[in-house]
Amino acid sequence: MLELIVISTLNGVLFGMLLFLLSSGLTVIFSMMGVLNFAHASFYMLGAFFGYQLTKWIGFWPALVLAPLLVGAVGMAVERYGLRNTHKHGHVAELLLTFGLAFAIEEIVSMIWGKSPVDYRVPTALDFPAFTVFSTNYPAYKIFMLTVSVAIFVALLIALKRTRIGLIVQAALTHPNMVGHLGHNVGRVFMLVFGVGSALAGLAGVIAGPALVTQSDMAALLGPILFVVIVFGGLGSLPGAFIASLFIGLVQTFAVALNGSLASAFGPLDSSVGPSVLSDIWNVTIAQIAPVLPYVLLVLILIVRPMGLLGTRET
Amino acid sequence: MTSTMTSAPDIAATPSGQALRFYGLWAIAAIALVVLPLVFSSGGSLTSFSLIGIAIIFALSYNILLGETGLLSFGHAVHYGLGGFAAVHLMNAVAARGWPIPLPLIPLVGGIGGLAFALLIGWVMTRRAGTVFAMISLGIGELVASSSLILRSVFGGESGITTDRTALPHIFGWSFGPQIQVYYLIAFWVFVAAMAMYALTRTPLGRICNAVRDNPGRVEFIGYDPHVVRYLAYCFAGFFAGIAGGLAAVNFEIANSAYLGAVQSGLVLFATFIGGTAYFFGPILGAILVTYLQLGLTNVTSVWQLYFGIIFIAIVMFAPGGIAGLLMMHRPLIRAGTLTMVIPSYLVAALPTLALACGVILSIETVARYTASEGDGNIINLLGIPFNATAPATWVTAAILIVGGFIVGRITWRRIADAWDRAGSIARDRGYLA
Numbered sequence: 001m002l003e004l005i006v007i008s009t010l011n012g013v014l015f016g017m018l019l020f021l022l023s024s025g026l027t028v029i030f031s032m033m034g035v036l037n038f039a040h041a042s043f044y045m046l047g048a049f050f051g052y053q054l055t056k057w058i059g060f061w062p063a064l065v066l067a068p069l070l071v072g073a074v075g076m077a078v079e080r081y082g083l084r085n086t087h088k089h090g091h092v093a094e095l096l097l098t099f100g101l102a103f104a105i106e107e108i109v110s111m112i113w114g115k116s117p118v119d120y121r122v123p124t125a126l127d128f129p130a131f132t133v134f135s136t137n138y139p140a141y142k143i144f145m146l147t148v149s150v151a152i153f154v155a156l157l158i159a160l161k162r163t164r165i166g167l168i169v170q171a172a173l174t175h176p177n178m179v180g181h182l183g184h185n186v187g188r189v190f191m192l193v194f195g196v197g198s199a200l201a202g203l204a205g206v207i208a209g210p211a212l213v214t215q216s217d218m219a220a221l222l223g224p225i226l227f228v229v230i231v232f233g234g235l236g237s238l239p240g241a242f243i244a245s246l247f248i249g250l251v252q253t254f255a256v257a258l259n260g261s262l263a264s265a266f267g268p269l270d271s272s273v274g275p276s277v278l279s280d281i282w283n284v285t286i287a288q289i290a291p292v293l294p295y296v297l298l299v300l301i302l303i304v305r306p307m308g309l310l311g312t313r314e315t
Numbered sequence: 316m317t318s319t320m321t322s323a324p325d326i327a328a329t330p331s332g333q334a335l336r337f338y339g340l341w342a343i344a345a346i347a348l349v350v351l352p353l354v355f356s357s358g359g360s361l362t363s364f365s366l367i368g369i370a371i372i373f374a375l376s377y378n379i380l381l382g383e384t385g386l387l388s389f390g391h392a393v394h395y396g397l398g399g400f401a402a403v404h405l406m407n408a409v410a411a412r413g414w415p416i417p418l419p420l421i422p423l424v425g426g427i428g429g430l431a432f433a434l435l436i437g438w439v440m441t442r443r444a445g446t447v448f449a450m451i452s453l454g455i456g457e458l459v460a461s462s463s464l465i466l467r468s469v470f471g472g473e474s475g476i477t478t479d480r481t482a483l484p485h486i487f488g489w490s491f492g493p494q495i496q497v498y499y500l501i502a503f504w505v506f507v508a509a510m511a512m513y514a515l516t517r518t519p520l521g522r523i524c525n526a527v528r529d530n531p532g533r534v535e536f537i538g539y540d541p542h543v544v545r546y547l548a549y550c551f552a553g554f555f556a557g558i559a560g561g562l563a564a565v566n567f568e569i570a571n572s573a574y575l576g577a578v579q580s581g582l583v584l585f586a587t588f589i590g591g592t593a594y595f596f597g598p599i600l601g602a603i604l605v606t607y608l609q610l611g612l613t614n615v616t617s618v619w620q621l622y623f624g625i626i627f628i629a630i631v632m633f634a635p636g637g638i639a640g641l642l643m644m645h646r647p648l649i650r651a652g653t654l655t656m657v658i659p660s661y662l663v664a665a666l667p668t669l670a671l672a673c674g675v676i677l678s679i680e681t682v683a684r685y686t687a688s689e690g691d692g693n694i695i696n697l698l699g700i701p702f703n704a705t706a707p708a709t710w711v712t713a714a715i716l717i718v719g720g721f722i723v724g725r726i727t728w729r730r731i732a733d734a735w736d737r738a739g740s741i742a743r744d745r746g747y748l749a
Contacts (some may be wrong), residue, residue, distance in 0.1 A: 036446045082632065089635045092387050095449060097631045099389075103581065104624030111618050111683050220577065224372060224457045226451045234446065280466045288465060295458030302439050302451060 003134040008257045009250070014142055016249025017113050017149035021204035022222070023229045024156060025197025031173045031236030034091050035188055038098035041223035043198040047071045047205025048214045049109055052120040060123035066216065068202040075198025079191045112217035119203040120214040123249040145207045150199065153242075160238075169193060173236070226241060228294040234311020243309060248294055255290035341510065345714045346523030348502040352495055360730035361494045362608055366739025367404025368501040369562045370606045372508045374586045376555030381584075382549040382592030383516060386441070390456025390557055391583050395431035396575025397459070398557025400470060401428025401675065402564040403478045410482035417486035422504050426554045432459075441545035445529065456580055461571040475571025478564070491565075501562050508558055514597055515551060524548050532736015582609075585627050591637025600638050618683045625675070630685035659732040664727035667720045677702060681709055 026040045050070050054063035078101065086097045121127075122141045129137035160166040172179045172189055180186040212218070229248055233240030262282045301308060348388065352361055374397055380386040398630045402425040442452050463470040472474070481492045489496050515521050523544050526534045531541040564570045573579065590601020605623070612619035634641050648654045685705060702709040742748040 030446075034446070036450065036552055082628075086632055089631075091446060092385070093635050095387060095446060096584075097628060099581075099584070100624050100628040100631055104621060104628060106625055107618060111621060113680075114684050138541035224453055224577075228454055231447070231450055231454070245711070277466055278467055280468050284465050292465065293459060293462065294459045295454050298451070298454040299458065301441070302442075306442060 003136060006133050007136055007138070008254050009141070010138065010146075011302040012250035012253035013246065013296060014146050014149075014249070015253055016173055016246035018208050019226070019229055020199050020203050020242055020245035021149055021152060022226050022239060024153075027199045027230045027236060027238060027241045028169070028173070029194055029197045029231070030230065032169070032176065032193055035094045035098065036227075037194075037197070038095060038223070039105060039221040040079070040126050040190075040197070040201055041226055042097075042102045042155070043071050043075055043110060044199040044205040044208075045216070045223060046074065047202030048120065048209035048218065049113055049118070049205075050202065051209050052113075052118050052214055053207035055120070055123070060125075064203075064206055066148055067206045070088065070200025072195040072199030073206070075201075076191050076195035078198075080193035083194075084187065084190075086095055099176040102223065106131050106183030106216055106219055113216065115214040115216055117213045120209045122210040124128045141211060145211060146245065148203070148207055150205065156200075165189075165192075188216040202214070225294050230298060232275070237308065238309055239315040240310030248297065249295055252290055255286050255293055258286040261285045321322040330599075333464060344509075346392060347460070348506060349499075351502075352498055356495075358494060363607070365498050365501050365566050366610070367493065367603050367606045368498075369559050369566065370494070370583075370602035371505055371599050372562065373556055373583050374590065375512050375561035375588045376552050376559060376594075376601040377583045378592055378595075378598040379512065379515065379524075379548055379552040379555065382597070383521060383528065384545055386444055386545060386548070386553075387446075387452075387584075388461070389449055389453035389577070389579070389584070390578035390580050393451070393456050393565070393575050394553040394556035395457045395560035395579060395583075396463075396570070396572075397432050397569040397573045398425030398560030398621050399423075399564040400560075401425050401431075401557065402561035403476050404469075406478040406480065406483060406564070407476070408481060408486070412737035413484075416583045418480055418491050419486065419500055419503070421565055422558045422561035424544060425564065426558040427558060429557020430550055430554040436601040437546050437549040439452065441549050442542060444527075444541070444545060448658070452681040453577075456575070456577060460572060460584055463575060470572055471570075473572065475569050480565050480568055486588055488539050497566055500503055505556060508555055509599070512551075513557060516595060520544070520547060520710055523578075528607075546597060561610075566675040574745045585623060589627060589630050589637055589728055591639030591641075591643075594639040594643060597637050597639030605672045616680065617682070618679060618724065621675075641726045647742045647748040648738050651738075651745045651747040653738040653741045656741075657731065657734045660727070660730045664724065664731055667727055668724035669720075671720030671724050674713050674720055677709065677713040677716065681713060 022044055025268055029035060029037050029040075046065055050067035051063050052059075054067050058066075078098075082097055082101070085095055086093050088164050120137070125140045126139075126144050129138040130143045130205060131138055161168060166181060168189055170186055172184075172186060176186055180187070226246065229244045230241055232248065233242070233244030263283055264285075269284075350526070352362055355361075357365075373391075376394075377388070377391050380391065380704075389455050402421050405424045406418075406421055408414070408420070436455060440448065440455060443451075445475055464472060480497070481490050483491075485491075491500065523534065524547075526623070527541045527544045527548075530649045534541050534544070551745055560570075560574060562573065586601040588601070588603040589605060590598030590599065608623070612622060630637060636644070645654060647659075648657065683701075702712070737749055
């Protein structure tokens, strides 16, 4: 039991940090530009596939740097040539544009790399067990993922809190017009933020690709969870996104690891009742309801606290 | 629903010529629905018409949210799917217990299924509009779609629940076995549902929905609660989506979890937005086009969904009014008699735009065939001309078409804008354009 707790905590924190790499970009973009970037998870997927392709061509380490840059460039192009032109039609049009993009990116990816998972492997330099907890070998690659995401988190924190550009970004979050009046090029700041956000998503894709499955439906699987994270944490709140990422990461990881059901806790139902909704619920294991849990959390938070954990505004 | 039906003809208060035209349009629609299968009587076209009919109700119900109330939902298929499941379960119960409920009433049960879920979840969902609503609808959609795989006894797991529509009590001697009878059932419901939804837009509720879409603060100021209005709109949309789902269950004789999934929600959004949300007939156009493309393109290309995505992005960026918006844009010009001023520039622009489109299609198909397989699958047949996907000549042609089409196209698109300016200002002088 203790082993399960330790391993699941490690995995959960890891998944949570990955979620945060994505949700941080998403929430900053949302609070600055009012755009909910539906294609954010698609940038994550692009990162994974670029990483896979570049690893095949030039090796993992150059790919780790190049793929996020490429994804960032794609993101900036989307902002400059897509969103900026759509802005005059309102937020719904912008949201729809990113929705269409997410759809198109998924189709392009499955057109080029196929619908089945690609063989994106952990680089050999990191393919060894880092340490042994009880009887389980913990892979070094996961420690590497954790290190990278924590490093990015710290770098992001310093960049936002301690640099000039971070100050402008923070100011543009709440008062974009005032920042513009002070002579800053808000359009360029937006493009930069969009690019950095997409690049972070791309980076998450590059490092998560070998550990998870690199497949053309990975964006569609992760995207809705991302939205849950940023609604749960409070729209536009970076600390909220951080807490929600870790929380949902842990909840999902623990749920997958647990195999209990109501039947195993209280004994099986009377078999004469036959199949019904009750017997479905009675026999379902916690691992089976893991994919539903984030959405249950979403509904609960909406009923209890509609602005999210640390959110301040009703938007 | 009955109240919306009875309050429909406030049209009658307007001059009789307009009322005549109004009822004439509906009469023509009814005649078209009856005559269509007599003209195109093959089995394939009957199936297509049935699918289009279902898609029309579904898209119109979606437009109650998106077009009328300004609520962008990414989970509308939930109501469609739950309506389908409600219909299937009732059909099985009727067949098993011998209740005297004929098949034509089943879609109504689907509607009640969709409405029930909307009543249940709508109050929490519609608390806020805009982006937040969009995200929540996505979450709820995923919640229901994933739960449907867990609650096997209700949703039948991956395989779904099947039924037999001919096992229900017959009415007028119709067994509803042949597709033509199902078509007329669907056509009947399309007509009734479309009329009811049109009537809904004419009621005070429909008008206040528009007001909530445009200026919720002002609505609150005059004494209405936007939350209640959004909730009511959401319930109506859920009801009509349930009718569409019930019809789909009748048509396919199965309901499965794909009915309430994200793909279905995405398709209805595409159909509605491509058709145009600002006019009542927009979603109808969109549903016809999208269903037709869906049926037609799947035979031609393996990446038809990509074309959907591209068409959708193009509409969002360049024509947010959709096809209906593009068409209706020309009405003041026709009235002012200046339409002839813009037609020539359209014709001039058509050629490079077409070249650009061909270039894009050619390059997409080239990539699709090139990566899919080596062998005989890589001959692309575009406008009767065969292209080899692996030949550099094809790549060069595609590149020339795209670059050339874009450069020439830009010039001609500017000419359209100029011609529009001139035609528009004349129309404005004559008082037809605000």
